[in-house]
Amino acid sequence: MATDNLVQTPPPHLRSKEQTAVAMRDVLIALAPVTIAALVAFTYNALFVIAVCVGSCMFFEWAVRKLRKKKVTLRDGSAAVTGLLLALLMPAQIHWLNMIIASFIAIVVIKELMGGLGRNIFNPALFGYVFIITCSGILASWTGHLGFLSAGFDGVTGATPLAFIGPGLESMGPSYGSLLFANYGGAISEVGAFWVLLGGAYLIYRKVIGWVIPTTILATVFVLSYIVGSDGLYQILAGGVMLGAFFMATDWVSSPMFTWGQVIFGLIIGVCIVLIRVFGAPTGAVAYSIIIGNCFVPLLDKVFKPKRFGEVVAA
Amino acid sequence: MSIASRLRVRVRGGVHPPGSKDFTAAKPIREIEAPSLLTIPMRQHLGAPCVPRVKKGDEVAMGMVIGDCESFVSAPIHSSVSGKVAQVAPQPHPAGGEILAVIVENDGEYRSDPSLSPPGSWEDMNGNAIREAIRAAGIVGLGGAAFPTHVKLNPPREYPIDTVILNGAECEPFLTSDYRLMLEQPDVVLEGLLIIMRVVGAARGIIAIEDNKPQALKKMAAASKDTDIEVSHLRTRYPQGAEKVLITGLLGREVPSGGLPMHVGVVVNNVGTAFAIATYFSTGMPLIKRVVTVTGSIVREPSNLMVPLGTSFAHAIEACGGFTEPPGKVLMGGPMMGLAQYTLDVPVIKGTSGILALSHKETDYAEPSEPVCIRCGRCVEACPMGLIPTYLASYAYNEKWDELRRLDIADCIECGCCNYTCPTKNPMVQLIKMGKAELARLRDRSEKGREASGSAEAKGGGGDG
Numbered sequence: 159m160a161t162d163n164l165v166q167t168p169p170p171h172l173r174s175k176e177q178t179a180v181a182m183r184d185v186l187i188a189l190a191p192v193t194i195a196a197l198v199a200f201t202y203n204a205l206f207v208i209a210v211c212v213g214s215c216m217f218f219e220w221a222v223r224k225l226r227k228k229k230v231t232l233r234d235g236s237a238a239v240t241g242l243l244l245a246l247l248m249p250a251q252i253h254w255l256n257m258i259i260a261s262f263i264a265i266v267v268i269k270e271l272m273g274g275l276g277r278n279i280f281n282p283a284l285f286g287y288v289f290i291i292t293c294s295g296i297l298a299s300w301t302g303h304l305g306f307l308s309a310g311f312d313g314v315t316g317a318t319p320l321a322f323i324g325p326g327l328e329s330m331g332p333s334y335g336s337l338l339f340a341n342y343g344g345a346i347s348e349v350g351a352f353w354v355l356l357g358g359a360y361l362i363y364r365k366v367i368g369w370v371i372p373t374t375i376l377a378t379v380f381v382l383s384y385i386v387g388s389d390g391l392y393q394i395l396a397g398g399v400m401l402g403a404f405f406m407a408t409d410w411v412s413s414p415m416f417t418w419g420q421v422i423f424g425l426i427i428g429v430c431i432v433l434i435r436v437f438g439a440p441t442g443a444v445a446y447s448i449i450i451g452n453c454f455v456p457l458l459d460k461v462f463k464p465k466r467f468g469e470v471v472a473a
Numbered sequence: 474m475s476i477a478s479r480l481r482v483r484v485r486g487g488v489h490p491p492g493s494k495d496f497t498a499a500k501p502i503r504e505i506e507a508p509s510l511l512t513i514p515m516r517q518h519l520g521a522p523c524v525p526r527v528k529k530g531d532e533v534a535m536g537m538v539i540g541d542c543e544s545f546v547s548a549p550i551h552s553s554v555s556g557k558v559a560q561v562a563p564q565p566h567p568a569g570g571e572i573l574a575v576i577v578e579n580d581g582e583y584r585s586d587p588s589l590s591p592p593g594s595w596e597d598m599n600g601n602a603i604r605e606a607i608r609a610a611g612i613v614g615l616g617g618a619a620f621p622t623h624v625k626l627n628p629p630r631e632y633p634i635d636t637v638i639l640n641g642a643e644c645e646p647f648l649t650s651d652y653r654l655m656l657e658q659p660d661v662v663l664e665g666l667l668i669i670m671r672v673v674g675a676a677r678g679i680i681a682i683e684d685n686k687p688q689a690l691k692k693m694a695a696a697s698k699d700t701d702i703e704v705s706h707l708r709t710r711y712p713q714g715a716e717k718v719l720i721t722g723l724l725g726r727e728v729p730s731g732g733l734p735m736h737v738g739v740v741v742n743n744v745g746t747a748f749a750i751a752t753y754f755s756t757g758m759p760l761i762k763r764v765v766t767v768t769g770s771i772v773r774e775p776s777n778l779m780v781p782l783g784t785s786f787a788h789a790i791e792a793c794g795g796f797t798e799p800p801g802k803v804l805m806g807g808p809m810m811g812l813a814q815y816t817l818d819v820p821v822i823k824g825t826s827g828i829l830a831l832s833h834k835e836t837d838y839a840e841p842s843e844p845v846c847i848r849c850g851r852c853v854e855a856c857p858m859g860l861i862p863t864y865l866a867s868y869a870y871n872e873k874w875d876e877l878r879r880l881d882i883a884d885c886i887e888c889g890c891c892n893y894t895c896p897t898k899n900p901m902v903q904l905i906k907m908g909k910a911e912l913a914r915l916r917d918r919s920e921k922g923r924e925a926s927g928s929a930e931a932k933g934g935g936g937d938g
Contacts, residue, residue, distance in 0.1 A: 165801050165836050166815050168903045170889030171808040172490050172646065173838045178847060178896045276847040276897075368850075415850040415861075466859040466881055467717065468730040 178275075182235030184366045188357035189242055189405070195353045196246065196346040203250040204346045208242065210254050214261035215241030222270040236275055240264055243283035243405060246347035247398065247445070260286035280452045281409045284402075284445045291442045319396040320344060320440035328389035337395035344397060344441075351395045358404030367408040370420040375403040378428025386436055399431060402444035412452045419458035427451040486857035487710040487718075488890045490646050490809065492685060496768045496775035497649045502657055504779045505792045507554045507579050511783030512564050513539065514574040517822040518613040519620045520546030525575055531558045534586040536759050539575050548621040549611045552577055553761040553781035555584040567786070567805040567819040568812060574820070577783065591757035600626075600672045607672075610753040611760045611823075615745035616640060616651075616714070617806055619824035622746055626672045628735040634673040638723060638741045639666045641682040641689060642707055642714030645807025648827045650764035651744040653777045655682070655689040658748060659696035661755075665747025666702065668754065673740050678702045679723055685709040711809060712888040716741045718857045730884050745826070765821055767793045769830035771800055780821045786828055787817035801833035809889045838898065844870055845897045852891035852901060858884045862891035866901035869908030874915060877908050885909070 196204045219237035223230045232238075244260055264286030272278045322331030339350040347354065361367045376394050383390035393399065407413060407427055414420045430447035434440070516522040523540030533539060533552040540550035552575075559578045563571040592598070592606040608623040628634060639662070643651040655662055663680075670678050680693050684706045694704045705723055707713050717728045719741060726737040734741050749760050761782055768775040773794030780789055786803065790796065804811030805825050821828075844866060852862040861880060868876040882905060891901040 163799075164803055164813070164815050164817075165833075166813040167802075167836075168900075168906065169804075169806075169808070169810050169812065169887075170893050170902065171802060171804060171811060171813070171831060171836065172893055173898055174488065174490070174894050176851070176894060176896045177898075181849070181896055274845075276845050410847050410849040413848075415848055415853055463861065464853055464859050466730060467721075467857065467884065468727050468732065469859070 178234045178236065181366050182239050184361060184364050185239050185405070186235065186242065188360045188364075188366075189239075189246070191353040191356045192246065192347050192349065192401070193242065195349040199349045200250040200346050204245075206254075207248045207250065207252065207257065207346055208245040210257045211245035211248065211261055212238055212241030214258045215244065215265050218261055218265040219270070222266050226270065228274070231275065234275065237265060240269070240283045244286055246401060247283065247287040247345050249344060250346050256290050260290045262286075263289045276411055278411055279455070280449055281406050281412045284406050284448055288442060288445050288449060291445075319348070319392075320435070320443075323388065323393065323396065323435050323440050328392040331392065331396070334391060334395060337392070347401050348397060351400045354400040354404060358400065361404065361408070367404070368420065370417055371408050371413060371424045372403040374421050374424025375399070375407055375428045375431070378425050379431050382429060382432040383436075386432060388432070388436055393432065393435065397435075397440065398444040402427075402431075402448055406444075407448050407451060412455060414455050414458040414462070416459065416462045416464050419455075419462035422458055422462070423451050423454065426454055485859065486855050486890060487712060488855050488893050489709075490711055490893060492709070493646045493768075493808075494649050494652070494685075496647065496770070496772075497766050497777050498652060500649075500653070500776050502650075502653050502764055502777045502779050505781075505784075505789070507781040508784055508788040509579050509581075510559065511553055511577045511579060511781065512574045512785065512818075512820040513550060513553065513577060513783040514564065514566050514572045514820060514822060515540045515550060516566065516568075516572045517550060517619060517782070517824065518548050519618065520544065520548075520624070522572070523547065523550050525561050525573065527558050527561070527575060529558050529560055532556075533558060533577055534584050536589045536761060537586040539577075546621055546624050548608060548613050548623070549759075550575075551611055551759045551761050553783050554579040555582050556580040565816055565819050567814060567822060567825065585758070589757045589759070591754060595668050595671065595754050600674065603668060603672045606753065607750055609759065610749070612746060612749050612753065613760075613823050614743055615749060615763060615823060615826065616743035617810070617824050617826050619822075622742070622750070625740060625742070626669060628673065628740070632735040633738060634675045634735060634740050635738045636677040636679065636724065636740075637666060637670045637673060637675045638719060638739060639669075639678065639680045639744060639747055640714055640716075640719060640741050641680055641686075641693070641744045642719060643686075643744075644683060644709075644711045644714040645809055645811075645827075646711070647768050647829050648766045648807050649768075650766045650777055650826050652686055652689055654744055654748050654764060655686075656692055659692045661751045662744055662748050663693070663696045663700070663702065664754075665749070665751035666742075667700070668750050669740065669742055669747060675740070676701075680704045681707050681719055681723055683707045683709040683713055711890065712857060712886070715857060715886050715888060717886070730881060760823060763821070763823065763825065765789060765825055766827040766829075768827060769800075769832075770835070771797050771830050771832045773797055780825075782822060783820045785818055785820055786814065789821060789828055790817065790830070796830060798832060800830040801836035802831045804829040804831070809893070810887065841897055841899060844899045844901075844904065846899055847897055849896055851894045851896065852899075855890040855894045857888065857890065858886060860885055862901040862905065863899065865908065866891075866899060866904035869904040869911075872911075874908075874912060877912060882908055882912065 216237045264282035268282040268285045269278045319331050322328050338352045362369050379394050380390035383393040414423050427447045430450050434443035521542045521544035523542045525540050527539045535555045537552050538549050539552045556578045560576040564574040566572040604623045612622045613619040666678050682690050716734050720739050765778050765780045767789050776793045803814045846863045865882050885905050889902045
């Protein structure tokens with residue numbers, strides 16, 4: 159009987175079909191509606207933004223893995239997802255150098271220098287975005303003639319929906335219906351909350367993400383807005399709350415693993431969103447809030463462990 | 474009694490690997506001819522190994538004791554055929570390594586040991602007498618763990634047993650040996666359960682079967698209709714048949730961390746074990762053969778075989794027409810917890826519930842070059858013990874022994890759900906096993922160190938054992 163070369167490995171000898179690459183493909187599918195809506199709204203401008211962000215994120219991932227002499231893992235799709243998420247946060251008329259700087263920060267600094275996939279404390283795309291919105295003005299003033307660094311932000315003519323956030327102001331902004339389906343302003347993903355929600359629902363259906371984090375964030379923003387005298391529904395439909403709640407805060411790596419930690423995480427983010435939006439500057443409020451939330455993750459995972467089997471009656 | 478309602482308590486964790494039971498579910502159990510040489514290892518159970526009671530050249534009869542041990546946690550080993558002892562020597566063992574074995578030359582006459590006779594009617598025997606009979610028959614847990622049954626059925630007085638669960642879950646994919654026994658011998662299986670209940674003095678008996686085996690449910694319900702035995706549906710899910718998971722699902726009782734089923738008043742036995750017990754009481758023949766599912770997509774005629782213990786894997790596979798293509802892996806047991814073999818010369822032992830052959834293609838899955846965790850939490854969801862497999866694996870990888878103890882690594886039942894479900898295929902259960910083994914080694918060493926020096930100056934590792 160031919161029994162040479164029998165493979166010996168410890169059990170289990172079966173593996174589920176679940177793979178990082180499959181999950182990342184699901185995220186890309188889930189982002190399709192909002193991406194298409196963005197392309198319809200901003201046409202080649204959006205296409206340019208997406209191409210630059212995705213391309214540079216994948217390039218940086220490839221380059222840094224090569225430099226670190228590690229296996230290139232572009233095929234797991236996580237760099238492409240980071241690139242697309244980053245693109246969706248960008249306004250349509252932004253100088254390409256901004257996007258390349260953001261991609262560099264996201265992939266090289268936040269992801270790879272922290273140890274690669276699975277070890278980043280912050281969501282890479284968000285951090286890249288936050289870096290350029292906070293630093294572009296400073297960079298521009300340092301370099302003087304490089305005006306491109308600050309050009310483009312809030313470059314959409316007219317006020318974005320976020321300009322109407324504040325007690326009593328929301329009624330002057332766009333209607334709920336247009337916020338849901340077709341209101342253009344701010345980032346290229348802000349083309350209708352519905353398209354994002356659709357993708358989020360798909361991710362929950364496919365069990366790529368859980369429902370706890372997005373639900374807690376949306377509920378907190380909704381309720382707290384009314385408490386501080388703002389319009390809760392307007393708040394969750396305008397700006398990046400939906401994208402943040404379903405696609406950014408739920409990032410596996412930078413969110414808590416256990417249910418109660420996830421609830422607290424969602425609460426922290428929701429509270430920060432409302433406070434920053436209402437009492438601070440609305441641009442980037444969601445991004446800042448999620449990054450603040452990310453900081454709490456190691457602590458939350460330490461405090462809220464799942465209940466062990468047999469723990470309650472342990473002798 | 475009629476079929477009881479479904480699982481009363483929702484149990485957490487678990488995964489749904491493909492059942493793959495169609496290969497053999499419809500195949501009746503078939504007796505096979507014993508080979509001309511049988512290799513009968515002296516370790517076929519948990520606990521102390523047996524010492525050979527025969528030497529080279531001795532004549533043996535079928536059912537004769539050829540190995541035994543004074544130790545309480547042990548069970549005697551019998552010859553599966555009649556013939557002559559060809560050799561007593563270490564031989565490859567399906568659980569790994571080489572173990573002392575008695576090699577019997579089969580004379581083909583199958584002469585029973587004349588001293589064998591049924592131990593009497595169990596209804597007239599007390600618990601101790603039945604336990605002694607079970608020990609004499611060499612019966613151990615046939616689900617795979619092979620813990621000596623007479624020990625399991627002898628809980629200390631302070632832990633009264635009120636319920637016996639007969640485990641017919643057979644949650645491992647591919648395996649159908651318990652299923653076939655329930656279909657073909659429901660009365661014998663039931664009698665085995667009644668004997669066990671009598672031994673431990675339990676009033677309640679539950680037969681637990683996963684709901685992907687409706688025929689077995691029906692058969693067992695019909696067999697037990699004149700008794701108080703309950704037949705219970707279980708949600709099909711792995712590892713439904715793990716003792717602790719089973720007890721929680723059926724009774725809502727949680728075995729305490731580090732504890733045993735008896736601590737919540739329960740004894741769990743496998744269908745095959747019950748069958749072996751009842752068979753011994755009716756025939757007087759000790760445990761010398763068992764049902765083995767020989768299966769896999771590359772086995773020509775996957776079958777459920779009644780195999781004399783000591784038969785080589787190669788012989789059992791030949792009895793199923795051999796392979797259609799060279800195997801990638803041959804396992805003892807199912808795909809989730811089975812042990813990969815390096816040779817087919819290993820024998821079928823008491824714990825061999827199945828022989829599974831996987832093709833090279835089926836065993837070819839990408840493993841990461843280093844453990845990567847993307848913190849998705851799948852393993853935490855899948856862990857039936859409520860542990861955090863990814864942390865345990867990472868601590869084991871980084872040799873953080875104290876952290877491992879703090880996270881209750883000892884509670885891991887090694888079901889492999891974490892590894893199965895992980896998107897990055899992080900080898901968690903392997904790392905956890907390594908961590909457990911290392912902790913045990915450290916504990917041994919620190920105990921030895923204490924004995925040697927007379928002080929607690931044990932070196933090497935955490936040492937708070």
